[in-house]
Amino acid sequence: MDDLRRRVAQQAERMKRAERDRPTLIGQTIYLGxxxxxxxxxxxxxxxxxxxxxxxxxxxxxxxxxxxxxxxVFLGGLNVYLLIKD
Incomplete structure (x- = not known):
């Protein structure tokens, strides 16, 4: 029974973290800019x-x-690649 509670608590924490870390529209707009x-x-x-x-x-x-x-153009493409890679 304790194992089930621990798993449910881990899943709940994972879902809360995913909701909190979800990218927002303004964050994505700034990133694309x-x-x-x-x-x-x-x-x-x-x-x-x-x-x-x-x-x-x-x-x-x-x-x-x-x-x-x-x-x-080459340098800009390299910059974009390095920024996306991180």
Missing amino acids: TLGLVFVLPVVGGAYLGHWLDTMADGYSVRWTIGLILSG
């Missing part, structure tokens, strides 16, 4: 830095801009 920021910021930073470097060069060039945008 953070994922968006850690992806977009390296891309935008790369675009601005690449454009600035291209304006320093003579003539019309977009090599730095394209290269740093692609590097930003």
